[in-house]
Structures are given as structure tokens and as C-alpha cells.
Amino acid sequence: MSVLKADHISIQFGGLRAVNDFSIELNQRDLFAIIGPNGAGKTTVFNMLTGLYQPTEGTIYVNGKPMNGCAPHEFADAGLARTFQNIRLFGNATVLDNVKMAHTYKTKYNFFNMLTRTGNYHSEEKRITEESMHLLEVFELQDKKDFFARNLPYGEQRKLEIVRALATEPQVILLDEPAAGMNPNEIDNVISLIRRIRDDLGKAVLIIEHHMKMVMEIAEYIKVLDFGETISEGKPEYVQQDPKVIESYLGRRANDFRSK
Amino acid sequence: MKWLKNNSEKVAIPLVFVALWLLKYFGVINNYLLQILMLAGVNIIMTESLNLVNGVTGQNSIGHAGFMAVGAYISALFTDIIFNVSDMPLIPQTALFLLATIIGGIIAAVFGYLIGMPTLRLRGDYLAIVTLGFGEVIRAIIRITPFVGAARGMMGIPKLANLFWIYLFVILALYVCRNFIDSSYGRACMAIRDNEIAANTLGINVSRYKIIAFVTSAFMAGVAGSMFAHTMRYLHPDIFSYIKSTDFLVYLYAGGVGSISGAFLGGFVLTILPEILRFMQEWRLVIYGALLLIIILFRPQGLFGGKEFSWLKLKTGGIHQMGLKDLLGRKKMIKKEASAEETSQ
Amino acid sequence: MKYKEAGLVTFLQLLVYGLQLGSIYALLAIGYTMVFGIIRMINMAHGDFLMIGSYAVYFLVSIFFADQMIGPAIALLVVMIAAGITGMIGVGVERIAYKPLRKRSTISTMIAAIGVSLFTQNFFRAIPAIGPNPRMGPKLLVDKLFFIGPVQLSMARIIVIILSLIIMAILYAVVMNTKIGIQMRAVSCDKDASSLMGADVNRVISTTFFIGAGLAAISGAFYANSYPVLTVTMGATLGNKAFIAAVIGGIGDIRGAVLGGYIMGVIEIMISAVYSELAYGFSFVALIIILLFKPEGLLGKPMVEKV
Numbered sequence: 001m002s003v004l005k006a007d008h009i010s011i012q013f014g015g016l017r018a019v020n021d022f023s024i025e026l027n028q029r030d031l032f033a034i035i036g037p038n039g040a041g042k043t044t045v046f047n048m049l050t051g052l053y054q055p056t057e058g059t060i061y062v063n064g065k066p067m068n069g070c071a072p073h074e075f076a077d078a079g080l081a082r083t084f085q086n087i088r089l090f091g092n093a094t095v096l097d098n099v100k101m102a103h104t105y106k107t108k109y110n111f112f113n114m115l116t117r118t119g120n121y122h123s124e125e126k127r128i129t130e131e132s133m134h135l136l137e138v139f140e141l142q143d144k145k146d147f148f149a150r151n152l153p154y155g156e157q158r159k160l161e162i163v164r165a166l167a168t169e170p171q172v173i174l175l176d177e178p179a180a181g182m183n184p185n186e187i188d189n190v191i192s193l194i195r196r197i198r199d200d201l202g203k204a205v206l207i208i209e210h211h212m213k214m215v216m217e218i219a220e221y222i223k224v225l226d227f228g229e230t231i232s233e234g235k236p237e238y239v240q241q242d243p244k245v246i247e248s249y250l251g252r253r254a255n256d257f258r259s260k
Numbered sequence: 261m262k263w264l265k266n267n268s269e270k271v272a273i274p275l276v277f278v279a280l281w282l283l284k285y286f287g288v289i290n291n292y293l294l295q296i297l298m299l300a301g302v303n304i305i306m307t308e309s310l311n312l313v314n315g316v317t318g319q320n321s322i323g324h325a326g327f328m329a330v331g332a333y334i335s336a337l338f339t340d341i342i343f344n345v346s347d348m349p350l351i352p353q354t355a356l357f358l359l360a361t362i363i364g365g366i367i368a369a370v371f372g373y374l375i376g377m378p379t380l381r382l383r384g385d386y387l388a389i390v391t392l393g394f395g396e397v398i399r400a401i402i403r404i405t406p407f408v409g410a411a412r413g414m415m416g417i418p419k420l421a422n423l424f425w426i427y428l429f430v431i432l433a434l435y436v437c438r439n440f441i442d443s444s445y446g447r448a449c450m451a452i453r454d455n456e457i458a459a460n461t462l463g464i465n466v467s468r469y470k471i472i473a474f475v476t477s478a479f480m481a482g483v484a485g486s487m488f489a490h491t492m493r494y495l496h497p498d499i500f501s502y503i504k505s506t507d508f509l510v511y512l513y514a515g516g517v518g519s520i521s522g523a524f525l526g527g528f529v530l531t532i533l534p535e536i537l538r539f540m541q542e543w544r545l546v547i548y549g550a551l552l553l554i555i556i557l558f559r560p561q562g563l564f565g566g567k568e569f570s571w572l573k574l575k576t577g578g579i580h581q582m583g584l585k586d587l588l589g590r591k592k593m594i595k596k597e598a599s600a601e602e603t604s605q
Numbered sequence: 606m607k608y609k610e611a612g613l614v615t616f617l618q619l620l621v622y623g624l625q626l627g628s629i630y631a632l633l634a635i636g637y638t639m640v641f642g643i644i645r646m647i648n649m650a651h652g653d654f655l656m657i658g659s660y661a662v663y664f665l666v667s668i669f670f671a672d673q674m675i676g677p678a679i680a681l682l683v684v685m686i687a688a689g690i691t692g693m694i695g696v697g698v699e700r701i702a703y704k705p706l707r708k709r710s711t712i713s714t715m716i717a718a719i720g721v722s723l724f725t726q727n728f729f730r731a732i733p734a735i736g737p738n739p740r741m742g743p744k745l746l747v748d749k750l751f752f753i754g755p756v757q758l759s760m761a762r763i764i765v766i767i768l769s770l771i772i773m774a775i776l777y778a779v780v781m782n783t784k785i786g787i788q789m790r791a792v793s794c795d796k797d798a799s800s801l802m803g804a805d806v807n808r809v810i811s812t813t814f815f816i817g818a819g820l821a822a823i824s825g826a827f828y829a830n831s832y833p834v835l836t837v838t839m840g841a842t843l844g845n846k847a848f849i850a851a852v853i854g855g856i857g858d859i860r861g862a863v864l865g866g867y868i869m870g871v872i873e874i875m876i877s878a879v880y881s882e883l884a885y886g887f888s889f890v891a892l893i894i895i896l897l898f899k900p901e902g903l904l905g906k907p908m909v910e911k912v
Binding site (some may be wrong): 106125 | 391404436439440443444445447448450451453454455457458459460461462463465466472503509
């Protein structure tokens with residue numbers, strides 16, 4: 001069974017059709033990518049896949065469950081996690097607390113237990129802290145656990161956002177431009193990080209990325225969007241050769257010149 | 261000995277009360293001082309309650325006096341009008357007082373739910389405006405309700421609150437806030453404060469946690485209202501105007517928003533301060549206004565923002581721990597902090 | 606039949622009262638809405654500008670004209686001078702107390718405004734020239750009563766309504782057509798971008814405060830003319846209602862503030878004719894109802910956060 005499936009989804013803002021007839025199906029350990037020029041509707045697809053926007057047509061399934069009308073936190077419950085293009089950390093919380101915050105919906109004690117510190121309050125808090133520390137150790141952030149998230153360097157902020165998403169124990173993780181603003185050395189780190197998420201943790205990964213070399217290197221299957229339409233899809237080798245893709249990336253620029 | 265060192269608060273909290281009681285017994289704390297201390301206690305509970313909404317969850321409630329009014333009037337209605345507890349012996353009197361306090365809190369919490377449910381879904385400053393409106397509507401309703409005294413006010417409420425009860429409820433309020441913050445509930449609320457969209461996509465049911473924080477806060481405000489009614493023995497709708505609400509906001513933001521200790525010290529210091537400034541007569545509120553402005557301009561996190569008493573043993577928030585020594589040696593700490601802030605920016 | 610007619614007469618008279626009060630609210634609400642539109646701040650001290658304005662008129666009249674009756678031309682001049690003085694105070698307040706807080710949250714600027722309000726009110730109360738006792742407001746206009754059919758009308762009220770409408774029309778023209786008006790609208794859309802496009806953001810904000818405080822002073826003068834009791838706290842309640850008016854109309858939109866002001870004024874007068882204790886509370890009930898069904902206000906646009 002697929003972990004994430006979008007069945008012909010479209011979304012309209014007023015009169016504008018931002019994304020039209022988009023479909024995708026991810027199974028376990030799949031590593032797919034969505035590419036396309038700026039404004040092609042890639043982030044809009046992510047926003048639909050995570051419940052921030054409701055598609056006007058079509059249905060999204062997470063682990064086989066139809067998600068029509070569900071709120072973002074229900075998508076997370078169903079096994080989905082994501083990061084954001086403009087990093088959205090909890091800046092006033094420490095690195096450790098950022099990861100612990102992602103455990104909220106799985107915590108097994110109620111309001112009364114919390115107020116009186118009875119029931120499994122202590123065991124649950126212990127478990128959450130241990131699991132969070134373990135994740136930080138796996139991704140080599142344990143030394144920074146007491147730093148405020150806003151004080152981390154840029155690259156580590158991106159990494160922490162990924163770690164935090166993983167803490168919700170998703171089946172599939174959506175990464176929105178994980179390599180944006182990084183130098184080649186850092187990009188190599190991101191590549192190995194994404195591979196580890198897929199190979200060692202067994203998650204399905206869907207990424208949006210502008211960095212072509214990276215996408216061609218890691219993605220198994222690529223979907224190309226332009227003006228909300230899927231103009232091409234397939235294996236990296238195929239997409240790379242597709243004239244429509246080349247036109248959407250290069251032809252547009254030629255048009256721009258002409259219009260000036 | 262090691263136990264004592266780790267659990268000093270368990271000894272210190274009763275000891276402080278005994279000390280206060282002895283001071284009162286030997287007349288060092290006269291009735292005037294006692295009244296101020298008890299009011300400070302009420303204000304601390306209110307400020308802590310406001311901190312749960314404004315500080316921890318990052319929503320702006322600016323009409324908290326409305327919940328206080330509900331708690332005050334409901335509990336006073338209970339002890340003064342439904343049961344005339346003044347003539348009762350001590351034990352049923354106390355029991356009814358506590359029951360009235362809890363009922364006051366529950367009714368305030370119900371109001372909190374009714375107001376929070378529709379408005380907390382909205383982004384932006386709508387909650388602020390609606391809570392402000394709620395406070396004023398409650399006041400308008402009290403004004404035309406004859407059996408609670410309408411515009412004349414409600415007089416002769418039995419003086420059931422005393423140093424012990426206020427002290428106990430202040431400690432309980434601190435305890436509730438501490439436990440709330442140091443749990444998945446508090447962490448969820450802080451996540452919402454810092455980034456609502458990210459919190460939502462991480463599986464946090466945003467409106468649920470906002471409501472939980474808001475209702476808990478309204479309950480505490482109702483309890484504080486009951487304490488207030490049974491301390492002052494007189495209620496008037498105009499006491500609970502939006503000016504009262506802004507008092508608590510001032511205590512919270514001057515003390516340090518988001519910090520339990522900041523709310524505690526803000527409520528305590530700023531209740532006492534105008535009394536100390538009394539010798540300046542009509543100039544005292546001028547100074548008070550100017551001081552408030554100076555604090556907001558030059559200490560963005562409030563006087564004690566980002567720091568907590570070490571005895572609260574807070575694990576969440578990565579806060580500075582502050583012991584008795586730090587409190588006494590404030591100057592040094594401010595310097596240290598200023599340099600720490602510079603390096604972090 | 607006759608009874609019905611009498612009801613209509615009362616209604617029309619109340620309507621004029623309501624429109625007059627509404628003019629005062631509208632002038633005050635414009636200040637709230639402009640400041641909110643440009644720096645996203647709820648200026649809790651805005652009502653105090655009204656108080657300062659009405660005291661400025663009081664002192665100008667009692668110092669220079671020794672409480673004699675003054676003609677309409679001089680009265681207008683006095684109001685304008687008072688508006689200018691209050692406007693300058695408004696600019697000063699923004700520079701000292703609000704400007705350092707521009708990057709902070711709405712609520713901390715709001716607390717700063719509470720500080721300003723506490724300071725101003727108590728400062729005025731503490732200085733001997735003003736003091737805690739209410740003052741008798743100056744009569745700027747001699748009121749004449751006249752009849753249109755059976756409806757008794759007051760000249761002064763009509764003049765207030767007309768003058769307010771003229772002022773608001775001028776303001777609207779300024780905001781829509783002049784360079785500074787266009788800059789104001791640009792800054793309210795995007796502060797950083799408009800500063801890159803050459804708008805002097807500080808100057809725009811100062812101008813906004815000048816206009817807002819000036820209008821508050823004018824509304825104070827109008828208010829003092831019909832309800833001639835000046836106290837240092839007079840701005841607080843009026844300011845609150847004007848703020849509600851701005852929210853009902855859609856905060857950030859000048860037309861909304863005007864609409865909200867008139868709605869508030871008329872409703873308040875109508876309700877207090879029936880049961881005066883209810884009027885104040887009802888304005889908040891109206892506010893809550895509108896917020897529940899149209900949270901952005903009657904003319905406002907919803908705020909959407911981009912993901």
C-alpha cells in the first residue's frame with residue numbers, strides 16, 4: 001500500500017488555477033522530487049499534501065486513509081511530516097525542546113496527570129527526553145541541545161527542522177528546498193542526510209529542490225511542474241532530456257528577453 | 261542533607277508562611293500591610309493566569325479582569341446571598357468558601373470556553389479585542405443585575421480569605437503553571453506561540469491547546485476573583501473595568517512575559533510599588549507610568565524575563581536559573597545578561 | 606396616527622444627536638485606524654489626544670479671549686491651533702515612546718501606550734493648572750434651535766456634523782491623491798519595500814501621528830462644545846468606543862472608521878434613549894457579534910498569512 005497518494009488534485013485561488021490535476025504515489029523507501037521554475041506551484045502542492053490548503057478537486061490518501069477536509073495536525077497523525085522553505089523553527093525554545101515539542105500528539109498522559117504529575121507523567125517525560133536526545137545524537141546536534149533554536153547557524157537550523165519532523169515518526173517526510181542557500185560542501189551533507197533518512201530510517205521522502213545536480217543525484221523519480229501543470233515526469237535521465245523541461249527552464253528566459 | 265539541598269523548597273515554602281504568620285502575630289505586619297500583601301497575592305494569581313495565555317501560548321488577552329469579575333461575583337453570591345455563611349461555625353464556613361471559590365473558577369472557565377471557542381480559531385489580534393469586549397459586557401451585565409447590587413455594588417461580603425488561603429492559592433497557582441509548562445501541554449502551547457503553522461504540521465491540534473490554556477487561565481482568574489471578593493469584602497462593577505485588565509498586563513510585561521518567576525515578581529513588586537510611592541501623592545502614578553515606559557523601552561523581556569527561580573526546577577525553555585543570591589545581586593546579573601545578549605545577536 | 610408621527614419626530618431628533626456623536630467617534634476612530642494601518646499598533650493612548658486637544662482649546666480661549674464669546678471664524682482658528690499643538694505632541698510621543706518599539710510585538714507597543722496614557726493622565730492631574738477637578742468646557746458656538754416642520758434641530762449639532770464631513774472628505778482626498786497620502790498607503794502595505802522605493806518611513810509615520818492626534822483634538826473640541834465637562838480621563842471611555850468603531854468598520858481602512866463611528870454614535874444614542882445603562886455594554890455586544898461573523902470588520906479585508 002502506498003504511504004502517500006495524491007489522486008488528481010487541483011486547487012484554485014479565486015480565478016487562478018494554481019495547481020491542476022496533480023497526481024503522485026509514494027511507497028515506502030521511495031525518494032521522489034518535484035522540480036520546476038519559481039512560481040510553478042511546488043510549495044502549493046506541499047501545502048495541499050500536508051493539509052494547509054484544501055484541494056478544490058481530487059483526494060489525498062495518507063497510508064490509505066482519505067484526508068478530505070482534515071486539518072494539518074490530522075495529516076501529521078496519519079504519518080506525514082514536513083519542513084518549510086522559509087525555516088519555521090520554534091525560535092524561543094531550545095534545540096532539545098524543539099524536538100520534544102514534536103512528540104506532543106503521541107504523549108500518553110492526560111490533563112489531570114499533568115497537573116498532579118501522577119500516572120505515567122514521569123515515565124512519558126523520560127521517554128520523550130530520551131528519544132529526543134537519541135535523535136539529536138544520530139544527527140550530531142546533541143552538543144547544541146541547550147542553544148536557542150534562533151541562535152543556531154543557518155545550516156544547522158535546516159537540519160534541526162528535519163530532525164524535528166522526524167521526531168513525529170512519520171512514514172513519509174516532505175522537504176521543501178532542504179539545500180536552499182547552502183554551499184557545495186553543505187549540500188553534500190544534505191545529500192547524505194537525506195540518504196540516511198531513506199536508507200537507515202526507512203522513510204519515504206519527497207523533496208522540492210532547485211539544485212539540479214542534487215536532485216539528479218538522489219531522486220529516483222521526478223515530477224516537473226510549470227504553471228501548475230505537470231509537464232513531465234520520469235526517471236532523472238528521462239526528465240533531463242525532455243525538451244519540454246528544457247524549454248520551461250530555458251525557453252522562458254528567452255521569452256523574457258524578447259519581451260524586454 | 262542531600263535531600264534537603266535538592267528539595268529546599270519543600271521546607272522553605274512552609275517556613276516562609278510561618279515567618280509571615282509570626283510577623284503578623286507580633287504586629288510587625290499591621291492590618292494595612294496585611295491587606296496589601298493579600299492583594300499582592302491576588303494579583304500574583306491573576307498575573308500567572310494571564311501568563312499562561314499571553315506568555316506561554318502567545319495569544320493576547322487584554323480583558324482578563326472580566327474572568328476575575330465572574331469569579332468574584334459568583335463566589336460572593338454563593339457565600340453572601342445564597343448561604344449566609346457569616347453566622348456559621350468555622351468548618352462549614354471554610355468548606356463553603358472553598359466550594360464557592362471553585363464554583364467561581366468553574367463558571368469563569370465556562371465563560372473562557374465560550375469566548376475562546378470561536379475567537380481562538382482566528383489569527384491576529386481578534387482575541388485581544390474580543391476579550392476586551394467581554395470584560396466590558398460582563399461589567400454592563402453586572403450593572404443591571406439587581407440581586408448582585410447592580411451599580412451600587414455588593415457590600416458586606418464575609419471576610420473569609422486570610423493570609424493562609426491566599427498564600428496557599430498563590431503556591432497552587434505557581435505549581436499549576438510550573439507543571440503546565442513542564443509538560444507536553446506547555447510545550448505544545450509554546451510551539452504555537454513561536455510558529456503556529458509549524459506546530460500544526462507537527463501534529464499539534466492548535467485550537468485544542470489554545471482552548472486548554474485559555475480555559476485553565478480563566479479558571480485561575482475566577483479563583484483569584486473569589487480571593488479578591490473575600491479580601492476586599494466589597495465589589496463594584498467599575499473595579500473590573502478594562503483598566504484593571506491593563507494592570508495585570510503591566511505586571512506581566514514589566515515582570516517578564518513567559519516566565520513564572522517574572523509574573524510572580526511583577527505582580528508582587530508592582531502591587532507594593534505604588535504604595536511605597538504614596539509619599540509622592542499625586543505624582544505617584546506619573547512616576548509609575550514613566551517607570552513602566554522605561555521598563556518596556558529598555559528591558560524588552562521585562563525585569564525578570566527568560567529567568568526562573570531555581571526552586572521551580574523548570575526543565576523547559578532553557579531558562580537562566582535564578583537563586584536567592586542572584587535576586588540580591590541583581591546588578592551583576594544584568595551586566596552578565598547584557599553581554600550574553602550581545603554575543604547571541 | 607398622531608402617535609406614529611411623534612415617534613418619527615423623536616427618531617429624527619435622535620438621529621441628529623447620533624450623527625453628531627458619530628462624527629466625534631469617527632474623527633477619533635480615524636486616528637486609531639491610520640496608526641494601526643501603518644505600524645500595526647493599537648494606540649491605547651489615542652483617547653488622551655482628545656483630552657489634550659479639548660484642554661488646549663480651553664486654555665487658548667481662557668487665556669487669549671478671557672472667556673468672552675468668540676465668533677465662528679476665531680473659534681475655527683482656535684480649534685485648528687489646538688489641533689496643531691496636539692498633533693505635535695502626537696509626533697513627539699511617537700518619537701520618544703513608540704519608535705524604539707517598531708520591531709516588537711503588537712502587545713508590547715500596546716503596553717508602552719498604556720504607560721504613555723497613565724503618564725499623561727496623571728501628569729495632567731498632578732500639575733496645578735489642570736488638577737483633578739472637572740473644568741467647564743468653553744462654548745465655541747452659540748447654539749440656536751430651529752424647526753424643520755415639527756422637528757426641532759440644533760444649529761451647533763448640524764455644524765459639527767457638516768464640519769466633520771468636510772474634514773473627513775479633505776483627509777480622504779489627501780490620502781488618495783497627494784504624494785504623502787500615496788506614501789502612507791504604500792507604507793501600510795509594506796514598510797521595507799516602500800522605503801526602498803524612496804518613501805521616508807519615519808516622515809510618513811510622523812505625519813500619520815500628526816494627523817491622527819490633530820483629528821483627535823478636533824473631535825475633543827467638538828465634544829467639549831456639546832458636553833462641556835473636561836476631565837483628565839475623558840479620553841479613555843471615548844477612545845475605547847472609537848476603537849470599537851474602528852474595529853467594526855474594519856481596522857486599517859479610513860472609510861471603515863467613519864462608517865463604524867457613525868454606526869456606534871447612532872446606535873448608542875438610540876439605545877440610551879431606551880435604557881441608558883445598556884448603551885456602553887451594547888456597543889461591545891455589537892462588536893463581538895460583528896467579529897464572530899466578519900472578523901475583519903465591515904469594510905476590512907481578511908489578513909492571510911502566506912505559508
